Amino acid sequence: MPDVSEALRRWLNERLRRWREAGEPLDPEALGACLRELGVPEDEIITARRGSEADIRRMMARFGLDPARIPLAFLGALRDAERVCGHCLAVRRCYRFLAAEEPRDAARLFCPNAELFDRLAAELRPPQALDFQPPEEAG
Numbered sequence: 001m002p003d004v005s006e007a008l009r010r011w012l013n014e015r016l017r018r019w020r021e022a023g024e025p026l027d028p029e030a031l032g033a034c035l036r037e038l039g040v041p042e043d044e045i046i047t048a049r050r051g052s053e054a055d056i057r058r059m060m061a062r063f064g065l066d067p068a069r070i071p072l073a074f075l076g077a078l079r080d081a082e083r084v085c086g087h088c089l090a091v092r093r094c095y096r097f098l099a100a101e102e103p104r105d106a107a108r109l110f111c112p113n114a115e116l117f118d119r120l121a122a123e124l125r126p127p128q129a130l131d132f133q134p135p136e137e138a139g
């Protein structure tokens with residue numbers, strides 16, 4: 001993610017954390033500007049489920065993904081996945097899955113982000129070694 005967006009994300013997360021924990025007032029103008037820069041509607045922040053950011057990172061780990069290694073081409077899709085996770089209704093099933101109580105393939109039955117995580121895992125998988133052997137030259 002570009003440095004500016006990452007800095008804004010950190011700023012927003014810190015402000016929201018302090019706001020939730022201490023009831024500290026959050027400047028609505030600054031919040032609105034930050035959210036517009038990130039491309040996130042304000043109502044999504046207000047209605048998002050707490051803990052969803054940690055949950056999506058845990059889900060990515062179950063798929064063998066490291067958020068720090070996501071290719072730039074997937075960042076927009078990952079941002080959308082974070083928004084979907086924050087409003088997902090399958091939280092209990094997700095927590096059972098994250099606790100490794102269900103097989104890895106079970107996520108495809110309930111997680112709207114499973115297909116994206118599959119594509120990311122395929123993208124990040126090292127290329128398979130070729131079994132092809134060139135023919136020996138006639139000599």
